[in-house]
Amino acid sequence: MQHAPRSPIVTAMRVRVVENRMRMTRSQGSGSMSGKLRRVIVRIDTDGGIRGYGEAAPWTVFSGTVEAAAAALHVHLRPLVIGREIGRIAAIVEAADTALHGHPEAKAALEMALFDASGKALGVPIHALMGGAVCTTIPLSFSLANPDLDADLTLATDMAGSGINIFKVKTGFLDHRTDMHRLERIRAKLGDATDLRIDYNQALAPISALSRLRAMEQFDLTFIEQPIPARYPRAMAALTDALDTPILADESVFSPEDALAAAQCGLADGVSIKLMKSGGMLKARAIAAIATAAGMPCYGGTLWEGAIGLTAAAHLIAATPAFTLGCEFYMPRYVFLPEQAEAAMTIRDGQIVVPTGPGLGIAIDEDILDRITVESFD
Ligand SMILES: [Mg+2]
Structure with missing residues (x-):
């Protein structure tokens, strides 16, 4: 039996809370947002040098909190992905659902990072x-x-x-x-x-x-x-x-x-x-x-x-x-x-x-990420 080629292994994961200033007030039936907006950005690194990025953007009145999403990624999802092949996306998603109830934003962020890295490893866009x-x-x-x-x-x-x-x-x-x-x-x-x-x-x-x-x-x-x-x-x-x-x-x-x-x-x-x-x-x-x-x-x-x-x-x-x-x-x-x-x-x-480059197909500016980071876990 032939084995599928191994995909890169996740060696590190960085979870950041970032903060953006908003240009305008946004009001909705369930609440308003203005001033500052916080999100969570996750980056996975692999033994092949390929990186993958994901994002969680919860809203307290809609789903969950930024603090909970960051903790879910840093504490509970990190052990499920370190040492794993990036191509095992469905298996890692299933393990995340078994290990952690709820937290869809954190799970989405992790899955995105795996898709981004997998697309880059194979040289194809996520779609x-x-x-x-x-x-x-x-x-x-x-x-x-x-x-x-x-x-x-x-x-x-x-x-x-x-x-x-x-x-x-x-x-x-x-x-x-x-x-x-x-x-x-x-x-x-x-x-x-x-x-x-x-x-x-x-x-x-x-x-x-x-x-x-x-x-x-x-x-x-x-x-x-x-x-x-x-x-x-x-x-x-x-x-x-x-x-x-x-x-x-x-x-x-x-x-x-x-x-x-x-x-x-x-x-x-x-x-x-x-x-x-x-x-x-x-x-x-x-x-x-x-x-x-x-x-x-x-x-x-x-x-x-x-x-x-x-x-x-x-x-x-x-x-x-x-x-x-x-x-x-x-x-x-x-x-x-x-x-x-x-x-x-x-x-x-x-x-x-829709981008056509490998993975997400967008260039992430790490300097800007550094400037807007307010908290980092790695
Ligand atoms: Mg709506």
Whole structure:
């Protein structure tokens, strides 16, 4: 019997907490972010000299904490990967799930680093490891989430001029009348040809959701994302049934098991998939398969990832036909200060360009990483 060639062995792992300053306030139905934003960057080194990078970007009101993600990586996941071959990704993911409950952001970061290193070792982009690209670019949606509506209108007009034609308006952090007024002004300013969506981040109460969402339907929305809390699946299914506008599940679907439950009860018409919820690309793939089987299209969602996490997700989308609703991979370009972005993503004519180089296919600037690091574990 012939043995497969050995892949490089992980010899070291560095976990950093990094801090970015944000250019603007971002408000959502579940909370606001402004000022400083912390993420976790992991780097694995191998005996072949190849490095792999991953990222965890949790949000306290959505999933977990930066502190917990860093500790999960440093204390609990490190022993599972040191001394292992980088190509044993599925086995390491399974070991991580056995050893540690939850912490999907930390697990996603580790898996990304293994995919990045494996792609580099084989000289192919991550999407080639996932079946090959079905697209080379992904339509980009920008989320209008600034409490200052005039600032958002100016920014959206600018972006429309650069080819971005999809905008997701964050609703539910202000009262319903104000949200109606925002939608009126945004629709009037951007025109009928613009693809508009709204996202409540669970802000509505089930008792008032239907009448408010019916009023919102006049704005010709592509979808309404997570109008009510995930803990009310029957009410969410009833909204999906009652409204003409498709409902997208975000906070309701973290895992493949959640996706299966959603498909079985008609919870939503589509799914937002995030590596920070699923725990990585392999499980995101499983969610996309379930969604496809249930006739639900997928959207590339995010928490607060920079270029590492978003590029990993771009490779997944490039190799997964289920993602027909675009993505929101704009943070490094539009929200971080340019001098604090550790890598760049290419946006052309309103589309994310999927890298074609080995691994993630982006150049990580270690000097910038050093400058934004506030804590390091190795
Ligand atoms: Mg959302």
